[in-house]
Amino acid sequence: MNTAVKTAPTSDRPNAPRRPVYLDYQATTPMDPRVLEAMMPYFTEKFGNPHSRNHEYGWEAEEGVEKARQQIADLIGGDEREIVFTSGATESNNLAIGGVARFYKDQRDHIVTLVTEHKCVLDTCRHLEQEGFKVTYLPVQQNGLVDLAALEAAITERTAIVSVMAANNEIGVIQPLAEIGALCRKKGAFFHTDCAQAFGKIPLDVEAMKIDLMSISGHKIYGPKGIGALFVRRRPRVRLQAMIHGGGQERGMRSGTLPTPLCVGLGKAAELAKNEMAAEATRMKALRDRFMAAINAKLPEVFLNGDLENRLPSNLNLSFAYVEGEGLMMGIKDLSVSSGSACTSASLEPSYVLRALGVEEELAHTSLRIGFGRFTTEAEVDYAAERIVQAVSKLRAMSPLWEMAQDGIDIKSIQWAAH
Amino acid sequence: MAYSEKLIDHFENPRNVGAFDKGDDSVGTGLVGAPACGDVMKLQIKVGPDGIIEDAKFKTFGCGSAIASSSLVTEWVKGKTVEEAATIKNTDIAKHLALPPVKIHCSVLAEDAIKAAIEDYRKKHA
Known part of the structure; x- marks a missing residue:
């Protein structure tokens, strides 16, 4: 197909080299220039160690951090x-789950989590299993949401911590946090939630949702990479065993000199999110609906993975039946999307998150994650939809599975030789 | 992952995409791979009365390397005798396209596809 391809809309810099349209905001985000501006003085003139108590350099850095x-x-x-700075959500998740589990292990040695959690939660749990903890990995429903009755049944008087992510990194579904929090409080287990994707995107309230620990990431909300935070409740008090030992910073929970500019950047990004979240969510939803409408108008057999209603407005995870995801991504080189999470994009396995929803392996192989964000324009969305329609149509025309489907052959009726 | 120019060319301008009538006696069809594994190749050869492969077609569900591998072998088998085509090795495909190690299985699949097409053709003429 040699249809003329419009050039990708670029930024307002006319001489800038043409770059792919970035639609992978769940992997990371560019920093907001306002965040960078807030950070800059802390690299140079306000360079003090925020823990230095004896002079002005320390005080002004401390002021920025606080x-x-x-x-x-x-x-x-x-x-x-209640805010402990960390290097990012991975460290926060490690500290929350490992720290609580190890601190309370004499009374409680059980952890409950979901099979669709981020790898840094699942891997932490695997390590704790090796230390003798018991872990329940709960399945999710077809829409990606936890079954509250199953969760309630899984929590016992030995359960120290329940870890359920707020919004999923691959499919964007939002778990019923308030209901989970109420369950945990009732059963006396701490509720930890990985909010790497949700913080700054949807309203979160640690009181209303009875959240005891919350992991936060900087670079998902237009802040810097290398900084995150862990909310650790003071009343009722949550205690945890530190992983990083040293000078006793961050109330002994995380030693090490704080990276002042990064902390300031995360703070500024949070402030911007607070002010702009509602308007941004409305805009994201409009972009998403515009994109979906353009795709659905031209392509049959496109399936949305995960619940549509309980979902980050900026996330789509779509299966383009009969077209393999990696091949599709190569066909849309001028769009930067992902075929799953960035962490697993080196592996050839289909996404474990999609598999957990019961998405069949052949359909799981055809999925793309498309993430919109603060700097995504309508023109970019239109262009992306057009390019995807083109690429999928071209690849379907050369797909033996599409051919069989058109001929009415059931792909499941064929004896495939797995390789 | 950086792909070779040859691979990208075969992916972007695949040769011989299409299908022959499976029922035609001069056509051999090979269907290999599995949807659940993310790769399915259908390769067809059309053989003349002199035993020479006159034409070849393919359709592939898979990554760029799988598509390029199958496109390449349709070019390679044309003009060869069935016997000659049967000697095409996956290592030659992988070398020609400079496949990265994680994509070697694509060339294996392409070799299997030729073999399956030849076998199908031979069955028809047994």
């Missing part, structure tokens, strides 16, 4: 003393 702590706490209805 303001950031407040900005983060404000976005989730918490107290600034």
Whole structure:
């Protein structure tokens, strides 16, 4: 197919080299220029160690860090003393689950989580199993949401912590946090939620949702990479065993000199999110619906993975039946999307998240994750839809499975030789 | 992952996409791979009365390397005798396209597809 391809809409820099349209905002986000601006002085003139108590350099750095702590706490209805800075959501998840489990292990040695959690939660749980903890990995329903009755049944008086992510990184589905929080409180287990994808995107309230620990990431919300935070509830108090030992910073929960500019950046990003979240969500939903309408108008047999209603407005995970995802991505080189999470894109296995929804392997192989964000324009969305329609049509025309489907042959009736 | 120019060319401008009538006596059809594994290749050869492969067609569900591998072998088998075509090795395909190690299975599948097409053709003429 040699249809003329329009050039990808570029930024407002006319001489900028043409770059692919970025639609992978669940992998990471560019920093907001306002965040960078807030950070800059802390690299140079305000370079002090925020833990230095004896001079002005330390004080002004500390002031920056403490303001950031407040900005983060404000976005989730918490107290600034409940915010522990970390290197990112992976460390936060490790610290929350491992730290709580190890601290309370004499009374409680059981952990409950979901099979669709991020690898850093699942892998942490695997390691804890090796230390003798018991872990329940709950399946999810077909729409990706946890079955609350099953969750309730899984929590016992030995359960120390329940870890359920707020919004999934691959399929964007939002779990019923308030209901989970109420269940955990009733059963006396701590509720940890990985909010790497949800923080700054959807309203979160640690009181209303009875969240005891919350993992936060900087680079998913237009802040810097290398910084995250863990909310650790003070009342009722959650205690945890530190993983990083040293000078006792962050109330002994995470030693090490704080990276002041990164903390300030995360704080600023949180403040911007607080002010702009509602308007941004409306805009994301409009972009998503516009994109979906353009795809559905031209392509049959495109399936949405995960619940549509309980979902981040900026995420789509679509299966383009009969077209293999990696081949499709190669056909849309001028779009930067992902065939799953960025962490697993090196593996040839279909997504374990999609498999957990009961998406059949052949359909799981045909999926793309498309993530919109703060800097996505309508023109980019239109262009992306057009390019995907073109590429899918071309690849379907050369797909033996599409041919069989058109001929009315049931692909399942064939004896495939697995290889 | 950086792919070779040859691979990208075969992916972007695949040769010999299409299908022959499976029922035609001069046609051999090979269908290999599995949807659940993310790769399915259908390769067809059309053999003249002199035993020479006159034409070949393919359709592939798979990644860029799988599509390029099958496109390449349709070019290679044309003009060869059935016997000659049967000697095409996956290592030659992998070398020609400079397949990265994780994509070697695509060339194996392409070799299997030729063999399956030849076997189908031979069955018809047994």
